[in-house]
């Protein structure tokens with residue numbers, strides 16, 4: 001079975017693309033399109049690479065759930081012992097509903113509301129990643145009002161260029177995230193004075209879809225440097241949270257393997273620990289917050305060609321998925337491979353350069369441009385590498401019900417989210433009363 005590029009869970013079998021043991025044509029027949037298709041084995045193998053790399057160490061790999069917050073995925077990772085990185089009260093509720101352990105939750109985000117702080121304190125999350133001096137003061141007040149102490153890290157902005165798209169680069173001085181490196185020391189001093197906060201760690205996250213190890217190591221060096229400065233003042237850092245951001249292969253990117261990336265980080269930390277003569281118990285625990293690298297290549301978006309048309313010099317394939325489903329191309333000009341599900345049935349059509357577009361009323365509504373494909377109306381296409389920031393970023397723009405989500409496990413398909421119904425989309429809206 002020839003697997004596609006580097007996606008072992010998705011392969012041609014009898015000239016039909018399969019997810020593990022299930023033909024995508026069967027999934028389309030049973031669940032309709034567009035449908036998000038996830039592979040359990042692909043998620044588990046990503047998880048086990050991280051788990052192996054951290055074996056025997058004090059480390060916690062969290063899943064950044066904004067990448068894909070479906071309860072089945074959270075449940076699966078929780079069963080394997082994953083922690084979770086959340087950015088809202090809604091995401092907290094999802095982790096708890098999926099059976100996640102609150103003591104393995106870290107709470108990130110630049111604008112936590114007081115309500116969200118209360119919910120997270122009541123749940124007993126592991127740590128708040130605090131992103132501003134104001135948030136320190138607000139969190140201290142909220143924790144005090146509940147008679148609790150809030151465990152905190154400060155998210156420092158290491159001013160490292162992650163070499164990624166500007167919209168997904170978060171570690172530079174001029175973006176909204178974190179506390180500038182040169183203010184971090186003062187912020188920790190302030191935190192130490194606040195009675196309802198307990199300093200646990202230090203945190204950074206420099207961006208997403210990073211395909212080199214060097215920016216991670218540069219950020220780590222700055223974090224370790226700060227940890228030394230804090231230690232000199234008697235502020236003990238018990239954990240280093242190094243964020244997420246490890247990239248995946250969409251086309252020809254060659255990100256470091258998960259294990260190699262973690263090994264490089266641990267080697268640097270181990271050297272630092274031994275230079276300082278710290279015992280294993282004194283060495284900081286290491287936390288990560290991976291999203292894309294956990295699920296990005298474990299999912300695809302299954303869609304059907306509705307219309308083929310030609311305008312001027314361009315050929316368009318209008319499919320039943322759109323920018324509201326998969327926003328990444330419109331938002332970041334991201335590239336996703338798009339492949340036919342049953343190449344043999346289209347062998348009679350001529351190969352042409354198509355723009356793959358959705359039905360949404362926006363010129364930005366495209367999923368792929370200039371793709372060499374042999375297509376007929378009614379064909380199924382798979383938009384690959386759509387497991388991360390796909391469904392979780394989707395919207396109902398144009399009053400389009402979002403697709404179903406299914407998880408394949410061997411030869412079994414589990415419906416893990418039902419297709420939305422149009423009536424649900426305006427169920428909470430009200431007409432005006434008569435005047």
Ligand SMILES: *Cc1c(COP(=O)(O)O)cnc(C)c1O
Pocket residue numbers: 064066067085108109205207208209243244245246289290291292293388
């Ligand atoms: C988005 C985000 C992550 C996950 O990023 P990936 O690139 O998907 O690994 C981790 N931590 C924080 C704070 C984030 O905002």
